[in-house]
Amino acid sequence: MPKSLKSLLMVSPLAAVMLVFLVLPILMIVVVSFWRATEFSVIPAFSFENYEFLFGSPVTYKVFLNTFKYALITWVFTLAIGFTVAYFLAFHVRSQNMQIVLFLLCTIPFWTSNIIRMISWIPFLGRNGIANSTLLSMGVIDQPVEWLLFSDFAVILAFVHLYTLFMVVPIFNTMMRIDRSLIVAARDAGASGPQILWNVIVPLTKPGIMIGTIFVVTLVMGDFITVRIMSGSQSANVGRLISNDIALLQYPSAAATAVILLVTVLMVIGILLRFVDIRKEL
Numbered sequence: 001m002p003k004s005l006k007s008l009l010m011v012s013p014l015a016a017v018m019l020v021f022l023v024l025p026i027l028m029i030v031v032v033s034f035w036r037a038t039e040f041s042v043i044p045a046f047s048f049e050n051y052e053f054l055f056g057s058p059v060t061y062k063v064f065l066n067t068f069k070y071a072l073i074t075w076v077f078t079l080a081i082g083f084t085v086a087y088f089l090a091f092h093v094r095s096q097n098m099q100i101v102l103f104l105l106c107t108i109p110f111w112t113s114n115i116i117r118m119i120s121w122i123p124f125l126g127r128n129g130i131a132n133s134t135l136l137s138m139g140v141i142d143q144p145v146e147w148l149l150f151s152d153f154a155v156i157l158a159f160v161h162l163y164t165l166f167m168v169v170p171i172f173n174t175m176m177r178i179d180r181s182l183i184v185a186a187r188d189a190g191a192s193g194p195q196i197l198w199n200v201i202v203p204l205t206k207p208g209i210m211i212g213t214i215f216v217v218t219l220v221m222g223d224f225i226t227v228r229i230m231s232g233s234q235s236a237n238v239g240r241l242i243s244n245d246i247a248l249l250q251y252p253s254a255a256a257t258a259v260i261l262l263v264t265v266l267m268v269i270g271i272l273l274r275f276v277d278i279r280k281e282l
Helices: 005-030 049-056 058-092 094-110 114-119 130-137 152-163 165-176 180-188 193-222 225-230 239-249 251-275
Strands: none
Touching: 005 165, 005 251, 049 251, 058 094, 058 152, 058 165, 058 193, 094 165, 114 152, 114 225, 152 165, 152 193, 152 225, 165 193, 165 225, 180 193, 193 225, 193 239, 225 239
């Protein structure tokens, strides 16, 4: 059998799976986004009114800005924590067995569901929670701090807790591939520790940073349950806007918002991919 035909036969089933489970659902969402809806029914008639309403409403821009705010702040903290943890595991833990043990410890939170890990912060951050009780007993504050729970602080904290590992894994994987002789050569040339970190390790770790960034940003922008629970329904992002439309049976409006979110995420990923070629890492 010719190699080209054999390759085609191998690729065809995978292409069919992608078509059925990825492309067709997205196309269906796009089609539904142009339908109309009343309080009791969905009308399969072509219309731009869903997009006109979204682009004409100031709420849409406010919600998208809020979503970008959550994504940006979460990215900053997950990058700082993820890079530090990955750097420690890759360059300061000499034993490979200990690296594996410590890396598995990082994955322990993923042994439970996101909702359980998220809700676990509520008794810690509440008005009468552990944090406020500790601060009161130490005399740091005179009365409970209200903004620890049901606030943007709680939302960001939960996001960082949930998604930091998605930054640790690709950065650690990239760091482990760095040729240690480059670091030795830089040290022999008189480079200091910070100079080696900034001029050798960080540039070689960019693919891992970009992969982690894509993971974190897309997960945060599509999340809605975290914002709903940790903000006490006082804040919103695009995911929650879609969820609310679905709850009200406004499927065309939800589909239109989902399409805009998808295009926005693809644009963000496209911008990130211009900084580094991550195909070498995949």
